[in-house]
Amino acid sequence: LRLWDLQTGQEVRLFTGHEAWVSSVAVSPDGRYVLSGSGDSTVRLWDVQTGQEVRLFTGHGNWVSSVAVSPDGRYVVSGSNDNTVRVWDLQTGQEVRRFTGHGDLVWSVAVSPDSRYVVSGSFDKTVRLWDLQRGQEVRRFTGHESWVSSVAVSPDGRYVVSGSGDSTVRVWDLQTGQEVRRFTGHESPVYSVAVSPYGGHVVSGSVDKTVRLWDLRTGQEVRRFTILGHWVKRVAVSPDGRYVVSGSADKTVRLWYIGDLGR
Numbered sequence: 001l002r003l004w005d006l007q008t009g010q011e012v013r014l015f016t017g018h019e020a021w022v023s024s025v026a027v028s029p030d031g032r033y034v035l036s037g038s039g040d041s042t043v044r045l046w047d048v049q050t051g052q053e054v055r056l057f058t059g060h061g062n063w064v065s066s067v068a069v070s071p072d073g074r075y076v077v078s079g080s081n082d083n084t085v086r087v088w089d090l091q092t093g094q095e096v097r098r099f100t101g102h103g104d105l106v107w108s109v110a111v112s113p114d115s116r117y118v119v120s121g122s123f124d125k126t127v128r129l130w131d132l133q134r135g136q137e138v139r140r141f142t143g144h145e146s147w148v149s150s151v152a153v154s155p156d157g158r159y160v161v162s163g164s165g166d167s168t169v170r171v172w173d174l175q176t177g178q179e180v181r182r183f184t185g186h187e188s189p190v191y192s193v194a195v196s197p198y199g200g201h202v203v204s205g206s207v208d209k210t211v212r213l214w215d216l217r218t219g220q221e222v223r224r225f226t227i228l229g230h231w232v233k234r235v236a237v238s239p240d241g242r243y244v245v246s247g248s249a250d251k252t253v254r255l256w257y258i259g260d261l262g263r
Contacts, residue, residue, distance in 0.1 A: 001025055001036050003048065006238070006255065013051045017044065024066045028090070029073045037064030043078045045090065055093045059086065066108045072115040075132070079106030085120045087132060099130045101137055108150045112174070113157045121148030127162050129174065139177045143170065150192045154216070155199045161216075163190035169204045171216065181219045185212065192235045194244075201261065203244050205232030211246050213258060225256050 001015035001022055020039030027034055033054065034046045043057035043064055062081035069076055069090065076088040085106055087097035104123035111118055117138065118130040127141035127148055146165030153160055159180070160172040169190055171181035188207035195202055201222070202214045209231055213223040230250035237244055244256040 001034060001046065003034070003051075004253065006243070009255075013048070015046045015051050015053075017053050018042070020063070023064060026067050026069050028069045029071055033069075033090075035067045035069055035076060037067040037078055037080075039063040041080070043067055043076060043088070045076070045093075055090075057088045057093055057095075059095050060084070062105075065106060068109050068111050070111045070115040070132070071113055074115070075111070077109045077111055077118055079109040079120055079122075081105040083122075085109055085118060085130065087118065097132065097135050099128075099135070099137065102126070102128065104147075107148060110151050110153050110160075112153050113155055117153075117174070119151045119153055119160050121151040121162055123147040125164075127151055127160060127172065129160070129177075139174075141172045141177050141179070143179050144168070146189070149190060152193050152195045152202075154195050155197060159195075159216070161193050161195055161202055163193040163204055163206075165189040167206070167208075169193055169202060169214065171202070171219075181216070183212075183214045183219055183221070185221055186210070188231070191231070191233050194235050194237050196237050197239055197241045201237075203235045203237055205235040205246055207231040211235055211244060211256065213244070213261060222261060223258060225254075227254065 003013040018038040022038050024037040041060045045055040060080040064080050066079040083102045085099040102122040106122050108121040121127050125144045129139040131138050144164040150163040167186045169183040186206040190206045192205040205211050209227050211225040230248045234247040246254050
């Protein structure tokens with residue numbers, strides 16, 4: 001894992017210790033910790049200031065594909081190729097909840113802003129909503145025609161956003177499970193989605209080598225960034241909503257300026 005200065009582009013810190021590729025990273029709400037999931041089947045928590053490993057979460061039976069930290073800072077959530085979603089206590093490292101039911105690998109996980117729900121996307125083409133405290137599946141979102149690679153929740157907690165191998169990005173009503181919007185235009189599978197901090201826009205990254213910015217309310221594409229020759233693996237939006245960050249198969253991380261469009 002590498003930590004970069006957003007203003008200068010310089011590498012600030014290197015985190016080493018995983019014994020296989022790192023599939024996913026997340027930052028704790030207070031900015032003190034970085035969380036990572038890996039092909040070595042572990043989830044690890046790192047101290048941002050020192051670069052040292054603070055905690056090791058073990059138990060998944062296969063590689064970890066996605067990680068998230070709950071907004072209240074209490075829980076670590078991970079999805080794995082063992083078809084499970086697991087919830088861990090951030091402070092103790094103990095597994096406190098396990099969600100089973102997906103029929104294939106869990107590719108992405110997210111937590112609702114109120115830390116009440118966990119959302120997961122799977123190779124089984126479904127998106128599922130789980131009650132974090134009760135440990136039960138609450139809702140299932142169906143309609144994608146291929147695997148679901150990425151999920152996100154809007155800042156107001158009203159919507160779930162998903163990206164899929166069917167080249168679409170879909171917006172779902174969290175309470176009803178109904179599809180409320182569909183973004184079409186990508187020419188290849190969508191690998192990653194994110195929602196702007198102000199909730200007005202969705203960002204998606206695709207195998208078609210583009211990063212696209214969409215208006216969540218209208219479903220219209222408002223901006224497109226192209227990476228020549230290489231597909232996009234991950235996207236994120238900066239906390240101020242002014243930048244999009246993308247990770248690509250060309251081994252680069254790129255920063256794109258969107259200004260007030262992200263607000």
